[in-house]
Amino acid sequence: MNLLRGAVIMGRSIFDSIYGLNRRNRELVRRLNTARDIALANDKVASKRLLQAQGVPVAKEVAVIHYPHAVEGVLAGLEDRAHGVVVKPSQGTQGRGVNIFMEVRDDGLVRADGSVMSLQDFRFLVATITSGEYTYGRPSDCALLEDRLRPSRSWILPGLPGAPDLRIVVHKGVPILAMARLPTLASEGRANLHQGGVGLGVDLRTQKSTYGIWKDRSIERHPDTGDEVTGRDVEGLADCVRMAADCAKAIPLGYMGVDLMLDERRGPCVIEVNARPGLAIQIANRIGLGSVLEHAS
Amino acid sequence: MKRFGRLELISAGVVFLITAAIILYKIYGLGYSMTTIKPEDGYFIQLIMTVTGNGQDCNLRVTLPIQSDRQTIKYERESSGGDFKYTISPNRVARWQGKDLAGEYTISYTFFAQTEAQSYPLPKDKAIPTEVAEFLRPYLEPTERIQADASEIVQQAYALAPEGMDIETAMRNIYNFCYSTIAYKTVKGPTDALTALRLVEASCNGKNRLMVALLRARGIPARMANGLILQKNRKRTTHAWTLVRIGDAWVPFCPTNGYFAEIPAHYLELAKGDKAVFVHTKHIGFDWRFVIQHQLSHREQAVFTNANNPMNILSVWTSLKDYHISLELIMIILMIPIGATVVAFARNLIGVLPFGTFMPALIAVSFRDTGLVLGALFFLIVIVVCASVDVILMRMRLLHVPRLVIMITLVVMSIMALSVVCLKLGYSTGAAVSLFPMAILSLTCERFAQTVLEDGLKAAMQRMAATFFVAAACFFVYELEFLQIIIVAFPELLLANIGINLILGSWTGMRLMEYYRFRELLRSEGNESAAGGGHHGA
Numbered sequence: 001m002n003l004l005r006g007a008v009i010m011g012r013s014i015f016d017s018i019y020g021l022n023r024r025n026r027e028l029v030r031r032l033n034t035a036r037d038i039a040l041a042n043d044k045v046a047s048k049r050l051l052q053a054q055g056v057p058v059a060k061e062v063a064v065i066h067y068p069h070a071v072e073g074v075l076a077g078l079e080d081r082a083h084g085v086v087v088k089p090s091q092g093t094q095g096r097g098v099n100i101f102m103e104v105r106d107d108g109l110v111r112a113d114g115s116v117m118s119l120q121d122f123r124f125l126v127a128t129i130t131s132g133e134y135t136y137g138r139p140s141d142c143a144l145l146e147d148r149l150r151p152s153r154s155w156i157l158p159g160l161p162g163a164p165d166l167r168i169v170v171h172k173g174v175p176i177l178a179m180a181r182l183p184t185l186a187s188e189g190r191a192n193l194h195q196g197g198v199g200l201g202v203d204l205r206t207q208k209s210t211y212g213i214w215k216d217r218s219i220e221r222h223p224d225t226g227d228e229v230t231g232r233d234v235e236g237l238a239d240c241v242r243m244a245a246d247c248a249k250a251i252p253l254g255y256m257g258v259d260l261m262l263d264e265r266r267g268p269c270v271i272e273v274n275a276r277p278g279l280a281i282q283i284a285n286r287i288g289l290g291s292v293l294e295h296a297s
Numbered sequence: 298m299k300r301f302g303r304l305e306l307i308s309a310g311v312v313f314l315i316t317a318a319i320i321l322y323k324i325y326g327l328g329y330s331m332t333t334i335k336p337e338d339g340y341f342i343q344l345i346m347t348v349t350g351n352g353q354d355c356n357l358r359v360t361l362p363i364q365s366d367r368q369t370i371k372y373e374r375e376s377s378g379g380d381f382k383y384t385i386s387p388n389r390v391a392r393w394q395g396k397d398l399a400g401e402y403t404i405s406y407t408f409f410a411q412t413e414a415q416s417y418p419l420p421k422d423k424a425i426p427t428e429v430a431e432f433l434r435p436y437l438e439p440t441e442r443i444q445a446d447a448s449e450i451v452q453q454a455y456a457l458a459p460e461g462m463d464i465e466t467a468m469r470n471i472y473n474f475c476y477s478t479i480a481y482k483t484v485k486g487p488t489d490a491l492t493a494l495r496l497v498e499a500s501c502n503g504k505n506r507l508m509v510a511l512l513r514a515r516g517i518p519a520r521m522a523n524g525l526i527l528q529k530n531r532k533r534t535t536h537a538w539t540l541v542r543i544g545d546a547w548v549p550f551c552p553t554n555g556y557f558a559e560i561p562a563h564y565l566e567l568a569k570g571d572k573a574v575f576v577h578t579k580h581i582g583f584d585w586r587f588v589i590q591h592q593l594s595h596r597e598q599a600v601f602t603n604a605n606n607p608m609n610i611l612s613v614w615t616s617l618k619d620y621h622i623s624l625e626l627i628m629i630i631l632m633i634p635i636g637a638t639v640v641a642f643a644r645n646l647i648g649v650l651p652f653g654t655f656m657p658a659l660i661a662v663s664f665r666d667t668g669l670v671l672g673a674l675f676f677l678i679v680i681v682v683c684a685s686v687d688v689i690l691m692r693m694r695l696l697h698v699p700r701l702v703i704m705i706t707l708v709v710m711s712i713m714a715l716s717v718v719c720l721k722l723g724y725s726t727g728a729a730v731s732l733f734p735m736a737i738l739s740l741t742c743e744r745f746a747q748t749v750l751e752d753g754l755k756a757a758m759q760r761m762a763a764t765f766f767v768a769a770a771c772f773f774v775y776e777l778e779f780l781q782i783i784i785v786a787f788p789e790l791l792l793a794n795i796g797i798n799l800i801l802g803s804w805t806g807m808r809l810m811e812y813y814r815f816r817e818l819l820r821s822e823g824n825e826s827a828a829g830g831g832h833h834g835a
Contacts, residue, residue, distance in 0.1 A: 023805035
């Protein structure tokens with residue numbers, strides 16, 4: 001009888017602690033985030049300026065282009081053309097429309113793979129962004145040009161096929177969960193989990209990595225490098241956690257995800273904030289959000 | 298209960314109560330009748346005839362369906378645009394007379410038919426009667442095509458039913474001979490009894506002429522019946538069967554489709570005897586077809602029954618002239634929110650992610666015209682064709698809206714092409730594909746193409762499959778006849794739809810697919826809880 005009751009209680013606690021999408025949307029996103037703050041988080045230009053004002057290290061804003069005809073002027077006025085530039089739709093989602101250029105030359109912009117985008121094609125890219133192509137449900141957008149970060153490829157794990165990033169979930173101003181996202185060859189250097197990146201839980205207390213997941217399954221080693229993923233130090237995690245808390249002060253979302261990368265020169269930098277961070281972080285940490293929130297409060 | 302919002306549950310309860318109150322008031326206070334709302338089985342049939350003339354006069358005779366104990370004809374309507382004089386004789390022969398006809402004319406005759414299956418027990422151990430009443434004599438006579446006096450026929454008849462055999466066995470022998478021994482073969486034009494016997498094969502009318510001839514040769518009164526097989530369809534053929542006088546009844550037999558002493562519910566009788574249903578003046582162009590729809594009239598009935606009640610908003614529409622179309626349209630509009638609820642269940646309860654928010658609910662509407670299988674096939678063809686082009690256009694970096702315009706153009710073109718192909722192949726339901734929602738199709742193509750480029754073909758196919766799955770679910774809900782009728786009679790049920798979604802919208806439980814997604818977490822979390830609780834926290 002006791003065993004049965006124990007099983008019921010245990011079953012309920014597992015069930016209660018995991019957040020599905022329905023519960024996340026209703027109990028976290030809708031309850032803790034106002035529509036206005038969500039819109040703010042989705043606007044990369046506005047949120048970057050707020051974060052900068054709060055003293056959070058971010059990629060420096062180079063220019064904001066509202067009309068494609070401004071492209072030549074902006075490129076001509078670049079301070080450090082050899083340093084490269086990143087172009088993003090200000091209100092884009094899921095990394096759509098983001099282009100990274102290693103160098104700006106007279107004949108065009110050099111991509112990471114060495115190929116060159118002509119100035120004409122670049123103007124077209126900006127036109128695509130400003131006409132709202134990547135901005136769901138909105139008629140127009142602006143293109144954000146920012147400083148190209150030099151993200152470390154050996155943060156957390158050495159010799160990765162791309163740059164890893166760190167996602168920290170902040171609940172009511174308190175960082176509660178962290179997950180590193182490591183690129184794989186299968187994800188073509190990108191760190192998104194649904195594109196084949198590895199998710200790696202990070203214990204905020206011990207500052208070490210915990211469990212790895214890849215394509216919804218547990219892994220112990222990185223599929224490309226073969227390195228063990230558990231028990232890794234996360235350099236600068238304390239700084240990252242502090243920055244994540246600062247982000248929550250600048251943009252008052254009660255439930256947010258903060259994405260950071262380790263810049264080779266500047267240390268950890270915030271890439272963006274997210275008003276609806278996903279739920280895979282629970283799998284990588286092997287803990288339901290419910291349990292975490294219980295401990296946090 | 299913990300997974301539902303209390304406020305939402307209470308408001309949903311209030312909404313349900315209001316809905317129930319309105320419906321109960323309509324039934325008990327205003328005399329809405331539930332019994333008349335229940336479906337009454339039947340077919341709405343439209344006979345469309347086209348007459349082409351070169352200035353001559355025209356006479357057209359059509360045998361109309363008769364009332365009998367197994368078939369009821371209601372709501373008859375005739376329209377010939379005033380070019381013809383229309384009369385019906387007491388024995389239900391319609392006549393259209395036109396003068397100096399030049400060009401093409403369309404005559405339509407519509408009615409609602411309710412038919413029942415009927416079977417006749419044959420008397421046991423009763424001999425084949427030797428005497429036949431006077432009024433039955435004509436049904437023993439040979440005719441030009443029913444050669445009951447030909448020696449081959451007489452021989453065959455006595456071989457199948459020798460002297461002294463009881464009527465039941467005799468009937469079974471003759472029927473089996475015509476049903477099984479004589480092979481079925483599609484033949485254009487009429488086949489006479491003798492030819493059918495000699496070739497040992499015949500089409501429907503040949504089989505029946507042979508059966509009638511054999512019976513007559515054996516002294517059993519028999520005649521043919523001509524009619525229509527009722528299926529949701531367009532038809533350009535009639536069907537013949539045999540009526541045999543056994544005891545005091547004309548007992549039906551169908552040696553084509555295998556009905557022995559019974560007539561199925563979907564046979565509609567148009568004419569008795571070996572008569573053509575259509576007779577027209579020579580040298581005029583004449584064509585005809587039946588358009589058969591199952592149970593269309595019920596929804597009308599459901600509304601009409603309650604149309605005079607002050608609270609039925611739909612009574613406004615019933616006064617409109619062409620109520621067929623608008624009532625159908627209103628019904629579809631009323632059903633769409635219910636389809637949307639199906640989508641909401643699929644998304645929030647199961648975790649299936651189709652393209653677009655309500656795309657499946659709208660896609661399913663178009664399946665109503667084509668049927669699920671054909672509809673899905675068309676959809677797939679259009680999407681594969683157009684999405685491939687879209688992928689190319691995206692690679693060409695065409696901007697969004699102009700690209701969508703090209704999409705919709707291609708969608709319209711492929712729909713037209715499919716329609717034409719279907720009509721050429723003789724699938725008239727394929728023509729209904731022209732009612733497909735073009736804008737939705739174009740958007741689906743767009744989403745498909747985008748998913749192909751961003752997440753790969755496999756992911757796109759998966760979401761397409763999810764879209765079809767949910768659309769099929771919506772389609773089955775739309776096809777629920779009880780729901781169709783009840784929603785037209787009580788449109789306030791849409792309030793209950795709001796109530797359902799108030800509850801669903803407050804539910805924070807895990808979606809079915811998430812149990813799979815979090816399966817490892819569910820396992821490990823269980824272990825850790827057992828080991829003494831979580832270790833995380835800031």
